[in-house]
Amino acid sequence: MTASTRPEPWLRGTLAEVPAVHRAVLHALQLAAEDLELRCNGLNAEELNARPSGIASVAFHVRHISRSVSRLLTYAEGRQISGEQLAALKAEMETNAVPEVLFAELHQALDDATRRVRALVGCDLEAVRSVGRESLPTTLGGLLVHIAEHTQRHVGQAITTAKLVRSDRQH
DSSP: OOTTTSOOGGGTTOOTTSOHHHHHHHHHHHHHHHHHHHHHTTOOHHHHHOOGGGOOOHHHHHHHHHHHHHHHHHHHTTOOOOHHHHHHHHTTTOSOOOHHHHHHHHHHHHHHHHHHHHHTTTSOTTOEEEETTTTEEEEHHHHHHHHHHHHHHHHHHHHHHHHHHHHHHTO
16 A cells, blocks of 8 residues: 555554544644655755745745644643744745755654654643743643644645646646
């Protein structure tokens, strides 16, 4: 079975040892990696950085997934983001992505996120957390669910942009 024909991670019966919310987040991260590999692999640097009709590039969405997951998990762990994470946020729109570097960052970020999500197993999902400079209130469970849905939203945008870039290539 190829990645495009096998069931999505949540339908494979994996991670049964992980509680449901954490498992759903881990499955969403797995699906993100698989979908981005399947749909965006093979784009060259120019295509990754292209902004058809002024929309955000594939590179932006891939970087944003990598870096936002890290930031959101920092909040989930009850901490504030670091200066390094803030600098990385400000650099997400850069237009100099190199395919190998971009996808290496993604895979490293998703591997790190998997470890960090697993470390939160057993924590109270209703535990109060805060987000951003304004310390907006949320919960650990709210952050975990947001990590999954936010990641999938940007995967969809990256895939759509990749399709536009590929269609431009054919014209």
